[in-house]
Amino acid sequence: MSDTKSADRGGTRAGPLREIDHVGVAVRDLDAAIAMYTQTYGLDLLHVEDNPDQGVREAMLGRGDLGGAAVQLVSPLGDDSSVARFLDERKPGLHHLAFEVEDIEDAATQLRDSGVEVLYDEKGRPGTGNSRVNFVHPRQAGGVLLELVEHRAHATHAKPAPTELGARNDSSI
Numbered sequence: 188m189s190d191t192k193s194a195d196r197g198g199t200r201a202g203p204l205r206e207i208d209h210v211g212v213a214v215r216d217l218d219a220a221i222a223m224y225t226q227t228y229g230l231d232l233l234h235v236e237d238n239p240d241q242g243v244r245e246a247m248l249g250r251g252d253l254g255g256a257a258v259q260l261v262s263p264l265g266d267d268s269s270v271a272r273f274l275d276e277r278k279p280g281l282h283h284l285a286f287e288v289e290d291i292e293d294a295a296t297q298l299r300d301s302g303v304e305v306l307y308d309e310k311g312r313p314g315t316g317n318s319r320v321n322f323v324h325p326r327q328a329g330g331v332l333l334e335l336v337e338h339r340a341h342a343t344h345a346k347p348a349p350t351e352l353g354a355r356n357d358s359s360i
């Protein structure tokens with residue numbers, strides 16, 4: 188019915204997901220992938236960070252002047268990383284889809300109440316740029332790993348200070 192469709196577009200449905208925050212792409216060679224996305228496709232490198240908790244080094248790219256969702260390149264920090272296993276099993280490619288949520292704990296609770304398993308406990312885990320993240324297994328999301336992101340500081344999409352680009356922040360995907 189047309190009523191249902193317009194309600195969908197208007198965002199009136201209940202549920203914790205807001206806009207798409209970023210799309211995660213698993214790569215083996217992070218520097219080569221950064222060079223391709225910046226030089227060939229003209230994206231800006233917004234942020235590079237090691238996240239030992241997730242076993243990845245990741246780079247966030249986007250168009251800070253245009254806004255919109257970012258591309259997050261993720262590469263394994265070691266052979267025991269889940270991204271290393273992903274690359275071995277499936278080759279480089281689409282790894283996850285991340286939606287912003289207003290509150291990571293509320294989102295986890297709402298999803299659990301709907302029968303969806305989230306990977307971590309309600310508090311989630313440290314994410315990129317002072318965010319908190321949680322994940323939903325692909326089996327409950329049409330075959331794609333879903334990431335939930337609560338931004339506690341908007342470092343991810345902000346234009347980085349020059350010092351940030353070279354920094355390797357071990358505290359926190």
Ligand code: CO
Binds near residue numbers: 209211285
């Ligand atoms: Co991500």
